Amino acid sequence: MITLTPLKFSRKLPLLLPLFGAIVLCLSVVPHVAFAAEGDVENGEAVYLKRCVGCHGIDGDGLGPGYDRLVPPPRDFTSGMFKIMSTAFDGYVPQDQDIYEMIRLGMPGTAMPGWADVLSEQDMWDLVAYLKMFPGYDEETPGPVVDYGEQVAISAESIEIGKTLFLEDDRCSECHGDEGKGDAIKRLLGDNGERTWPRNLTKPWTFLHSNDPKDVFTRISVGIPGTQMPSFADPASKLQLSIEERWHVANYVNSLAKTVEVVSAENTVVKSHRLDGEIADDPEDAAWQEATPTTFFLVPQLIAKTRHFTPSNDTITARSLYNDDEIAVLLKWDDRTLSLPGDEDAEKIADSSIYEDQVAIQLPVNPTKGAAKPYFVLGDKERPVSLWRWRSGTTTEPQSASVEIATGPQTPVEPSNQTVQANGRYESGTWTVLFRQKLNADHDSALTFAEGEFIPMAFAVWDGSNSETETKHTLTTWYWMLPESSSTALPxxxxxxxxxxxxxxxxxxxxxxxxxxxxxx
Ligand code: HEC
Ligand code: HEC
The missing domain is CATH 1.20.5 (Single alpha-helices involved in coiled-coils or other helix-helix interfaces)
Incomplete structure (x- = not known):
């Protein structure tokens, strides 16, 4: 048990005061440190007990009530390990500003929320002062911050140099993959033996901090303590980078962020474009390239047993085309692993059990009126849903497509007339699966795809290497698909x-x- 003595701060302050004036003049970060040093530990403790114990535990050991449900688990502050740090790689005590920023902004992709809207600045500085006592950092001075040298501005040239350095000797691609989607075949563990995945650098919303070049520069320079993300400023590293080189790599990483296939709040409708001719099988075909992409967040299935707490996929993008004869939906999502049951390499990367990767499009069996949509997880008795499902196959079975009827999360699905065709392709960490169905097919569903009529549509994805099978998967809520009229130019x-x-x-x-x-x- 740690004893908390708020006096420590006031005891130290008078000794430090004469120094402050001089340092404040030299370093811009110091005013924050000075402010933080005034943090009121007593108030910090009060706020902590109200807001943070649930996860971080009363003793700061990360053993709050929900700790075994969270991946990564809540931080054990007594360990003294902080992931997002601007202290140069050979130091281990974070700057007060680092802790403050993590409290303020939270850590996307983990359970750690941001507190900017809930707590006052002073409360957050008081928390910094309080948290530092768990590992005894109130008694230590952090080492110097990373040397940023002179920032290299973003330019096509800098990004190109950065890309070369990223790929050179497999420096970053070793873990992050050739296109930065985190799909390099490696099994990485954090310091506590927990499974970690190299970040998909095209998805900045999953970063613990941000993809601003300065933040990426800091991460490359320090590494991410507690994980296998190394420091590239460390002279002991064979792949060490100079300050200037790190700016180029940071600019390159920043340039990787997706711009088209991203979630936006307004996008709730998959617009199906009408074609006069054939619908191409090739996703690179001009008509597919012109079809509007709509991207949705995937959330873990938490309603039916077995619930899922450790999802690995977080978004899916849909495009659609139709003609007089058929309707086609092209789905695309990043998945770090090609899950091939029976394949030795794939099984090594996978968690304890490996299943096929899968994706499903969910549609109501009967036309819906107004709000009367089926339950979003596999429908219900009155309002069944049909699932167009695609499976990636195994070393002995080819990929396959099926149609099923479901009447609720707790009832087994029933096979239906096989009216859809689906074909999938895996490349550099991304699955692309094309579904097509004849409009006059003999199906068990009364649903029709008619021009100008909104049709409810939802999606589900399974990452077989992440033990996802049956009800353990990610999904979206209901959205819409709209077959558009022949030509939007008509009006x-x-x-x-x-x-x-x-x-x-x-x-x-x-x-x-x-x-x-x-x-x-
Ligand atoms: C819902 C659970 C939850 C709550 C509530 C929560 N945290 Fe966290 N916190 C986490 C998790 C999970 C992590 C670890 C994330 C990781 O390791 O990537 C974390 C990590 C941290 C870190 C480490 C930052 C770093 O750079 O490594 C700090 C600091 C922190 N939390 C402070 C707080 C404070 C202060 C509060 C209360 C105001 C709080 N947390 C409330 C879940 C929570
Ligand atoms: C040995 C494997 C490995 C190598 C090599 C590696 N990384 Fe990472 N990287 C990781 C892992 C693992 C994470 C995620 C850590 C975690 O769990 O938070 C990560 C996370 C990141 C992040 C996310 C930061 C954030 O805010 O979340 C960035 C950016 C990054 N790496 C860039 C790079 C760059 C650039 C290089 C090459 C200069 C590189 N990495 C080399 C394993 C690696």
Missing amino acids: FIGAILALLIVIGLEMLWLRAGARKREAEA
């Missing part, structure tokens, strides 16, 4: 036609008027 052309007719009539009327006047004259 526009219509308006122009109407305008031309009006102008034409006016001309006739003017001319008639003129003739009449001529005749009268």
Whole structure:
């Protein structure tokens, strides 16, 4: 048990005060440190007991009530390990500012929430002062911060150099993959033996901190303590990078962020574009490239047993095309692992058990009116759903597609008429699966895809290497699909036609008027 003596701070302050004036003039980070040093430990403890014990535990050991459900687990502050640190790699005591920023912003992709909207700045500084007492950091001075040298501005040239360094000797690609999607085949463990995954660098919303070049520079320079993300400023590293090189790599990492296939709150409808000709199988085909992508968040299934607490996939992107004959949906999602049961390498990377990767499109069996949609997890008795399901196959079985009818999360699914075709392709950490169904197919569903009619649609994804099978998977809530009219240009052309007719009539009327006047004259 740690004894907390708020006096420590006030005892130290008078000794430090003469130094402050001089340091404040030299270093811009110091005013924060000075502010933090004034942190009121007593208030920090009060706020901690109200807001933080649930996860971090009364003794700061990370053993709050929910600790065994969270991956990564809540931090054990007594260990003194902080992941997001700007103290140079050979130090282990974070700057007060580092702790403050983590409290303020939280750690995306983990259970650690940001507190900026809940707590005052002073409360957060008081928490910094309090937290530092768990590992005894109130008694230590952090080492110097990372040397940032002169920041290299983002430019095409810098990004290109960064890319070369990223790939050179497999420096970063060894773990993060050639395109940075975190798909390099490696089994990485954190210091406590917990499974960790190299970050998918194209998804900045999953970063513990941010993808701002300065933050990435700091991560490359310090590494992420407690994980296998190493320091590239460490002279002991064979792959060490100079300050300038680290700026180039940081600029490259920043450039990897997805810009098109990203979730946006307005996007709730998958627009199906109408084609006059054939729908191509190749996702690189021009019509597919022009089809509007709509990206949704995937959340772990927590309602039916077995619940899922450790998802690995977080978004899925849908595009759609249709013609007189069929409707097609192209799904794309990043998955770090190609899960191939029976494959030795795939089994090594996987958790205890490996299953096929899968994806499913969920549709109501009967047309819906207004809000009367089926239950979003596999429908219900009154309102069944059909699932178009694709499975990635094993070393002995090819990939496959099926249609199933479901009537609720607790009832087994029933096979239905096999009316869909699906074909999947895995490349550099991304699955692309194309579903197609004939419009006149003989299916058990009364649902039709009619122009201009909104159809509820939801998605589910399974990462077989992450032990995802049956009800253990990620999913979206209901969204919509809208088969659009033949050409979105039509209303526009219509308006122009109407305008031309009006102008034409006016001309006739003017001319008639003129003739009449001529005749009268
Ligand atoms: C819902 C659970 C939860 C609550 C509540 C919570 N945390 Fe956390 N916290 C976590 C988890 C999980 C981590 C570990 C994330 C990781 O290791 O990547 C963490 C990590 C941290 C870290 C480590 C930052 C670093 O750089 O490594 C700090 C500091 C922290 N929490 C402070 C707080 C404070 C202060 C509060 C209360 C105001 C709080 N947390 C409340 C779950 C929580
Ligand atoms: C040995 C494997 C390994 C190598 C090599 C590696 N990384 Fe990482 N990296 C990781 C792991 C693991 C994580 C996630 C750590 C965690 O669990 O939070 C990570 C996380 C990151 C993050 C996320 C930071 C954040 O805020 O969450 C960035 C950025 C990053 N790495 C960049 C790089 C760059 C650039 C290189 C090459 C200069 C590199 N990494 C080399 C394993 C590696």
